[in-house]
Amino acid sequence: MLGGMHMTASVPPLPKIELLIDALEQLVTLPPGRRGPAPQILLTQLTEGPEAGRIADGLCARFSAGGRARVPFAQVAGEAETPRQEHVGATFQKIEEELLRNRPGGFGRLRLPQFRLMCGIVEADLAGCPLGAQATELRNRSYEAHCARSVFLRALQAVSGGEEPPPSIPGTAWYWLRRPLFGLLPRWWYGRRHGRRMTRKGSWYRTWAELPEGGPGFFTDACRLTVGAPGAARREPIVDVLLRALLADLERAFRHPRLSPWGRRRRHRVVLVFPQPPAIGDDTGRLLEQFPQAVEHTGCTGVMLMAAVRPGRERTESFAEAAITLKSWIGATGAGGARVVRVGVEPHADDEDAARWLGRYPEIAVGRSRSDAAPRAEAAVAAVAGVTVLGLLGGYGVAWLTARSDTACLGGSGASATPAPTASASASGGKGDGRSRPPDRSxxxxxxxxxxxxxxxxxxxxxxxxxxxxxxxxxxxxxxxxxxxxxxxxxxxxxxxxxxxxxxxxxxxxxxxxxxxxxxxxxxxxxxxxxxxxxxxxxxxxxxxxxxxxxxxxxxxxxxxxxxxxxxxxxxxxxxxxxxxxxxxxxxxxxxxxxxxxxxxxxxxxPDNHREARIAANFARHANIVQTAPGTCAPAKKAVVIGDPTDIYSANLSDRFAEEFEDVHRIWYPVQRPSASPPPKPKGQGGEWVSHTSQMADSICRRLKEEPRTVVYWAARAHEFENFLDDFDRRTGCNGQSTVLGGNDLDNAVVEQQRPSEKHLRLRLYYAAQALAKGSSPNxxxxxxxxxxxxxxxxxxxxxxxxxxxxxxxxxxxxxxxxxxxxxxxxxxxxxxxxxxxxxxxxxxxxxxxxxxxxxxxxxxxxxPVNKRLLILHDTRGGSPEIALECGIRDSRDEAKTWGPRNAFDCPRDQDDDKDGKGDDD
Missing domain, CATH: 3.40.50.2300 (Response regulator)
Known part of the structure; x- marks a missing residue:
């Protein structure tokens, strides 16, 4: 219910008062984002009379209609109905009670966490607590008070088993298993969260208490506000902190209006109304005095304070002048202390124009009335819709990522942005046009x-x-x-x-x-x-x-x-x-x-050929490198291994790769002696000898037609690679589409000079490299x-x-x-x-x-070197190579042990090789 005076009091029809009321109510209904610092309107009764109080009470009556508040307000008069809290004081108890009572429809629950925290602190009696333990005790009491208002925390306390373990051994063991998680951890987190909030840079408490950087924690400093703390003038700091905590909470109520259905309906300022002038020793006097500075400390814009006060030396304004002042504040944002206007009030005969206006507009104009059910329904619909959308998006995202990661070509499409020419290219006589060229000198x-x-x-x-x-x-x-x-x-x-x-x-x-x-x-x-x-x-x-x-x-x-x-x-x-x-x-x-x-x-x-072959075979078995459709690739099922039996490097590398990949067809190409005949027992299973790259290309094309998911492993030297690609493009029916995985002799300089991916557009080329000096530094x-x-x-x-x-x-x-x-x-x-x-x-x-x-x-x-770093690079058209795989030790305690999308695959390591019994040289 509304307070008893709300329905009977009315604004006295004094001359020009309608101008003041209209301007004041426009300030009240000003939406968030267009407000300046919270205004303070002091109705100064210049001569003996009740007019200032009647104006304040009449405004409260205008703030409600049909038994329901139209804007949030507190009419601070009389005693609070709740049990008295001696150290909080009747004024602040009454403010909280009125704010909880006078909320418009759709406003939602008003949370005052900092205010209630400070109320608990000023009511705490730490007289019997040792000095070194007072901060912890204060935190614990604050947490217990918070638990009393939270169903969730009360449930956690119940699950945690309370403060004392049961007498039985099994009960004690179970108690200490759950107590840290459900009892001690929430308490610690409560203290840490509130301590950081109250003392972080820019917080009102840190500003008010003048806490230095790295100074005492919040609960340590707040002990001076508790019952029995030393200091004669305790009441003033208590009023100061309660006022600032209240303003901070009221300002917080207007945050994130677009995210909350209740927040979107909080469009009007909270009005604190004090109809009676403050008595000597009353908290109201200190509150009114501190309000401007408290507004500055908290950055509050969502509150308006109106109070009847006794006359002083300060100049007052008439109703018309005050109306002009208030209207000048509409839409004027900014920061600082409260904007204060003192309005002089004197007895006067009723004014006909004022009475007519007050009769025509008996209540504050806030638009249509809102119900409490609307935001609840909106929140329920939004929750259901949000869960549904998140579920659909999550399912789609997982499906898309899974499908894409399962079929996406490793290293992209082969196209790459051409880097801008670099001035440094000219240092060696090169032409800085994306790919490096040999110098112009010999x-x-x-x-x-x-x-x-x-x-x-x-x-x-x-x-x-x-x-x-x-x-x-x-x-x-x-x-x-x-x-x-x-x-x-x-x-x-x-x-x-x-x-x-x-x-x-x-x-x-x-x-x-x-x-x-x-x-x-x-x-x-x-x-x-x-x-x-x-x-x-x-x-x-x-x-x-x-x-x-x-x-x-x-x-x-x-x-x-x-x-x-x-x-x-x-x-x-x-x-x-x-x-x-x-x-x-x-x-x-x-x-x-x-x-x-x-x-x-x-x-x-x-790294030697054994390590390189193990990594290359692992890469070919698991990486999506063989194109099966436009934009779609899969790992290789088979391999055609090209080697030179007369070359120590080539023969060793091709043998090792064949051992690791297993399902291979061997093609031997003796480069130095092309007419050489194969030995009576061909080296390797399925060995085939060729004397020209054209024969090699024909054989590879046949294998690709039998099994499209076949990779060509080039273990031969680099100088015949370009001839093979030319023959494969021109002389076979495979239309140049192939995937080649090269050994380390096919190094970056050769690839950059030959530019195979630019000349052979349907080629996917990967090759091993011990380093990518320009693009990837290990340490x-x-x-x-x-x-x-x-x-x-x-x-x-x-x-x-x-x-x-x-x-x-x-x-x-x-x-x-x-x-x-x-x-x-x-x-x-x-x-x-x-x-x-x-x-x-x-x-x-x-x-x-x-x-x-x-x-x-x-x-x-x-x-x-053990687990020596090795890269497999993907050649791109017009740009630098991309790293498709990195395995090995980059630096001290920094080893690449996995590779692939989401690091799905383990890198072969030398220790694993030793366990397999393959560490010895052949």
């Missing part, structure tokens, strides 16, 4: 640039040696640039490897210059291995002879190791054996055939490498060539072994034996060495 000139960088570093090392620094020499055994055109030079790997060596030497010597007592300067000697490493044995013999001669002459061990050996060729194996016989440690760059590892002095930085060492490469060479054909960072890492591993031997020797001489011992133990220990291609973790005696 291969030899580009190669000589990198050689010149090594020569400069060697001169720096010689100068350091003359200054007494520790300097040693290592060799790089690799192929030189002999071809006069780029068609042949692009396959050799000479330029990218020498660039990697040059950049690594520069970094190593920079560190040696800074850490003279623990690092060794390196000279690098370039050793000509000849085309396909045919002259590598001769170069190795010459070096071995030189090393032995130096030993006999007593010149010490100045030459400490060799890097390179980047191709798995017969000449490479012979050179390896010769160098091992001379006691020279070796670190291989890009060679991956397992036969390379059959020497105690040899190690490599690239900070990779970032440093990329920066150095870009500074030296810009963006060119070899920016993404894995052989550059592999050469960088190889020299880095050998340098770490040399530094370890130097540090272990102390002041004694050190040599190749110490370097070999350090490499045998594994440089970097259990964490390994951070490299540009990933972490290099060598177990004791290991030849290949």
């Amino acid at each position: 291969p030899r000139a580009v190669y000589d640039d990198a050689v010149a960088a090594i020569t400069r570093q060697n001169k720096r090392a010689d100068k350091a040696a003359r200054s007494g620094d520790m300097v040693r020499t290592v060799g790089y055994l690799g192929v030189p640039v002999t071809a006069g055109d780029w068609d042949q030079a692009k396959y050799s790997g000479a330029i990218p490897e020498v660039r990697g060596i040059a950049l690594a030497q520069e970094e190593i010597n920079e560190q040696a210059d800074q850490q003279k007592s623990s690092k060794v300067w390196l000279r690098v000697r370039l050793m000509d291995a000849g085309e396909r490493f045919t002259r590598a044995p001769a170069a190795a013999r010459a070096l071995a002879k030189e090393v032995r001669a130096a030993e006999r002459a007593g010149n010490g061990e100045q030459f400490l190791g060799v890097v390179g050996l980047g191709q798995s060729r017969p000449g490479t194996l012979s050179a390896r054996n010769i160098l091992a016989g001379a006691g020279l440690p070796m670190i291989g760059t890009a060679a991956t055939a397992e036969e390379m590892q059959r020497s105690p002095m040899y190690r490599q930085v690239a 900070v060492k990779g970032d440093d490498f990329r920066r150095r490469y870009h500074d030296a060479y810009g963006s060119d054909l070899w920016s993404n060539d894995a052989r550059v960072p592999l050469a960088w890492d190889a020299l880095g591993v050998l340098s770490e072994g040399i530094n370890a031997a130097y540090q272990s020797a102390g002041t004694a001489p050190f040599g190749r034996g110490g370097v070999q011992a350090a490499l045998e133990r594994g440089v970097g220990g259990a964490e390994g060495l951070r490299g540009a291609t990933g972490s290099l973790i060598y177990g004791e005696g290991a030849k290949v």
